[in-house]
Amino acid sequence: MDILINKALAGDTRAIARIISLIENEDPVADGILRRIYHLTGKAMVIGITGSPGAGKSTLTDKLIEFFRKKGKSVGIIAVDPSSPFSGGAILADRIRMQRHTGDEGVYIRSMGTRGSLGGLSRGTREAVLLLDACGKDVIIIETVGVGQSEVDIIKIADTVCVVLVPGMGDDIQIMKAGIMEIADVFAINKADKPGVDRVAAEVRLMLELVRDKPWTPPVHLTVAENGAGVEEFAESIIKHHEFVKNSPEGERFEFRRLSFEVEDILLKNLTRKAEKVWQAHKSKELMEDLAARKINPYTVSADILRKLFPRTEDNQGTKEANT
Amino acid sequence: MDERKIRVVVAKPGLDGHDRGAKVVARALRDAGMEVVYTGLRQTAEQIVETVLQEDADAVGISILSGAHTFYFTKIIELLKEKDAGDVIVFGGGVIPEKDIPGLLEAGVGAVFGPGTPTSVCVEWLEKAVAEKRAKEQ
Numbered sequence: 001m002d003i004l005i006n007k008a009l010a011g012d013t014r015a016i017a018r019i020i021s022l023i024e025n026e027d028p029v030a031d032g033i034l035r036r037i038y039h040l041t042g043k044a045m046v047i048g049i050t051g052s053p054g055a056g057k058s059t060l061t062d063k064l065i066e067f068f069r070k071k072g073k074s075v076g077i078i079a080v081d082p083s084s085p086f087s088g089g090a091i092l093a094d095r096i097r098m099q100r101h102t103g104d105e106g107v108y109i110r111s112m113g114t115r116g117s118l119g120g121l122s123r124g125t126r127e128a129v130l131l132l133d134a135c136g137k138d139v140i141i142i143e144t145v146g147v148g149q150s151e152v153d154i155i156k157i158a159d160t161v162c163v164v165l166v167p168g169m170g171d172d173i174q175i176m177k178a179g180i181m182e183i184a185d186v187f188a189i190n191k192a193d194k195p196g197v198d199r200v201a202a203e204v205r206l207m208l209e210l211v212r213d214k215p216w217t218p219p220v221h222l223t224v225a226e227n228g229a230g231v232e233e234f235a236e237s238i239i240k241h242h243e244f245v246k247n248s249p250e251g252e253r254f255e256f257r258r259l260s261f262e263v264e265d266i267l268l269k270n271l272t273r274k275a276e277k278v279w280q281a282h283k284s285k286e287l288m289e290d291l292a293a294r295k296i297n298p299y300t301v302s303a304d305i306l307r308k309l310f311p312r313t314e315d316n317q318g319t320k321e322a323n324t
Numbered sequence: 325m326d327e328r329k330i331r332v333v334v335a336k337p338g339l340d341g342h343d344r345g346a347k348v349v350a351r352a353l354r355d356a357g358m359e360v361v362y363t364g365l366r367q368t369a370e371q372i373v374e375t376v377l378q379e380d381a382d383a384v385g386i387s388i389l390s391g392a393h394t395f396y397f398t399k400i401i402e403l404l405k406e407k408d409a410g411d412v413i414v415f416g417g418g419v420i421p422e423k424d425i426p427g428l429l430e431a432g433v434g435a436v437f438g439p440g441t442p443t444s445v446c447v448e449w450l451e452k453a454v455a456e457k458r459a460k461e462q
Contacts, residue, residue, distance in 0.1 A: 014407070084357075089354035089359060090354060092359060092379075096364035099367065102374045103368075103371055111379060
């Protein structure tokens with residue numbers, strides 16, 4: 001394992017790729033690797049690109065890679081595509097748009113399937129980002145799966161979230177809704193050569209003006225990712241936001257919020273894993289029959305499992321109740 | 325929960341622009357529960373091998389209709405070996421004359437699936453090949 005970690009930290013592509021696979025397969029050794037490398041993380045600039053399917057996220061990402069490469073930065077990309085709810089398989093095709101960077105040693109692109117994760121990311125996205133960070137990538141871009149209105153997990157990982165919109169997505173009320181529209185630090189209205197772009201831009205700006213007391217107002221950029229128009233200004237805004245996050249008291253709050261999510265997610269993941277194990281061991285044909293016959297209810301069953309998971313806590317509560 | 329998924333790169337090297345076959349295979353592999361990284365058209369051998377490494381693929385499927393199959397297959401296998409990834413399974417399909425197939429297998433191609441092969445044959449072969457490869461790793 002040490003050899004693999006050292007190779008990865010030295011920048012060996014295959015070692016990095018192998019560890020990401022261990023992470024996404026939830027291999028027992030993955031947690032240990034992350035514990036070992038965590039102190040090396042926190043240096044990269046982590047950018048999230050999110051938006052609806054076909055909005056141009058991959059093409060925009062491709063242009064961002066070019067932008068940061070010209071500045072001499074190394075770039076890691078995690079591109080998430082949906083896994084099939086039926087077969088569990090996936091077609092991971094985001095990298096088609098970024099293929100010209102394959103072969104550039106300063107660029108590492110990894111495609112991931114969502115594998116049942118619902119927030120727009122994949123299982124293991126966060127950990128893959130940590131690894132790329134530890135391996136010295138200056139900039140990490142996460143391209144989420146094409147999202148609808150409420151897949152907002154990207155805010156738990158990225159320093160800067162970019163929401164990509166396209167003309168023709170609905171009226172101004174869509175833009176006022178909660179969820180995806182409120183997580184943007186920078187907006188890109190892509191395919192800006194298509195009709196209707198001015199209206200979308202006006203509506204987004206109007207929506208932003210309704211709330212004026214925020215320390216950071218998300219800039220709105222018109223882009224045509226296909227030919228690169230507007231991309232430079234868009235990228236400059238990302239850098240500006242990153243500096244804002246790193247250098248303001250507001251930024252510390254963001255960082256604390258992100259770290260809190262991080263602990264919570266790891267905690268929940270481990271709890272879920274343990275709970276699943278206990279439930280699988282607890283499950284029997286008789287129990288399932290009793291449940292089906294309504295002799296016992298799922299609430300009681302879960303309470304029993306919880307007691308198995310936390311015997312001591314339950315005892316403590318028992319004494320406490322007895323004392324009062 | 326901690327199952328190890330099969331990851332496959334499906335690639336189209338060279339200049340021919342017909343990717344229907346590649347898409348049919350990609351879709352069949354997806355429906356068999358595999359994660360298929362699709363590279364798009366006009367890839368060089370170097371790009372394909374780099375993609376395989378970055379994506380930690382167990383296998384790479386190459387679709388060629390241009391006639392340059394012997395060149396690309398040998399080149400890809402050679403590059404994989406160079407990068408210490410000679411264990412990656414290489415298979416392919418497309419318009420490949422019967423007489424060229426023994427030479428390709430000799431060079432290290434795992435299997436060649438010609439036009440009209442049922443996708444289930446390809447899926448079953450790949451599942452078996454990956455299982456054998458992983459058994460060797462342990």
